[in-house]
Amino acid sequence: MSESGTDMRKLLVVEDDPGLQAQLKWAYDGYEVLIAGDHDSAIDLLRSEEPAVVTLDLGLPPDPDGTREGFRVLKAILEVKPDTKVIVVSGHGERASALAAIANGAWDFYQKPIDIEELGLIVRRAFHVRELEVENARLASQGAGDNRVLGGMITGAPEMLKVAARSSASRTSTLV
Numbered sequence: 001m002s003e004s005g006t007d008m009r010k011l012l013v014v015e016d017d018p019g020l021q022a023q024l025k026w027a028y029d030g031y032e033v034l035i036a037g038d039h040d041s042a043i044d045l046l047r048s049e050e051p052a053v054v055t056l057d058l059g060l061p062p063d064p065d066g067t068r069e070g071f072r073v074l075k076a077i078l079e080v081k082p083d084t085k086v087i088v089v090s091g092h093g094e095r096a097s098a099l100a101a102i103a104n105g106a107w108d109f110y111q112k113p114i115d116i117e118e119l120g121l122i123v124r125r126a127f128h129v130r131e132l133e134v135e136n137a138r139l140a141s142q143g144a145g146d147n148r149v150l151g152g153m154i155t156g157a158p159e160m161l162k163v164a165a166r167s168s169a170s171r172t173s174t175l176v
Contacts, residue, residue, distance in 0.1 A: 008032040009127050010051035014042045014073060015089075016060050020114070024055070027116040028123070037061070039073050046080055052130040053123055056106075058090040058097060067097055071104060078105045083133065085126035089114065 011031040013024045016038065025033045034049055036042035038061055046054070054077060058070030070090065077084055088101040091112040098109040107126055110119055142156070 009053070010034060010049050011123060012036060012042065012045055012049070012051040012054040014054060014056045014060070016057065016064060020057075023116070024114075027120065031123075039069060039076065042073050043076050043080060046077055046084070050081065051084070053085045053087065053126045055087045055089045055110075055119070055123065058088060058101070067100075071100070074101065074104055074106060083130070085130050087119075087122055087126060089119065 009031050011028055012034045013021065013028075014036045015021050015024065018037075021035050021037070025035060034045045034051060036045050042054075042056075045051070056070060056073060056077070058067040059065060060069040060073060063069040067090070070088070074086055074088065077086055082105075085107040086105070087108045087110055088098075088106045089110045089112060090097060090101075098111070101109050107129075108122055110122055139156075
């Protein structure tokens with residue numbers, strides 16, 4: 001689950017409450033947790049550190065009792081790095097906020113108060129999905145090479161490449 005050294009998964013926590021910042025940093029010791037308390041610091045960290053997953057509180061200064069600033073940060077994150085998995089974590093848990101967050105590109109919505117284990121599961125799932133997307137893109141880019149066999153199936157397995165080569169050779173010999 002956790003990685004070591006500089007290869008640790010980067011998680012950006014955008015939260016203005018110092019107590020919650022400390023709790024989340026402590027709870028996610030298997031990640032490199034980056035903390036931002038407002039729009040500008042969140043976007044600066046997003047650009048410099050390129051975290052794959054972000055948890056985002058909607059109630060940020062200068063509008064800590066509303067959602068306007070949180071939605072502004074969500075929009076900016078997705079403009080700068082559209083593949084980021086943004087989990088909106090908010091005490092503004094009314095259904096309208098959740099639906100608006102998802103409609104505006106959030107990957108998931110979690111209502112405060114925070115249960116570290118529940119939110120941790122969502123964070124782990126977000127990292128897993130992002131890793132699958134990266135792997136899928138890598139395989140698709142390799143697809144243009146010579147690893148397509150037997151009607152277009154993509155493989156990197158040497159055994160499958162041997163089988164396909166034999167199959168291709170036998171088809172060529174019977175056609176000649």
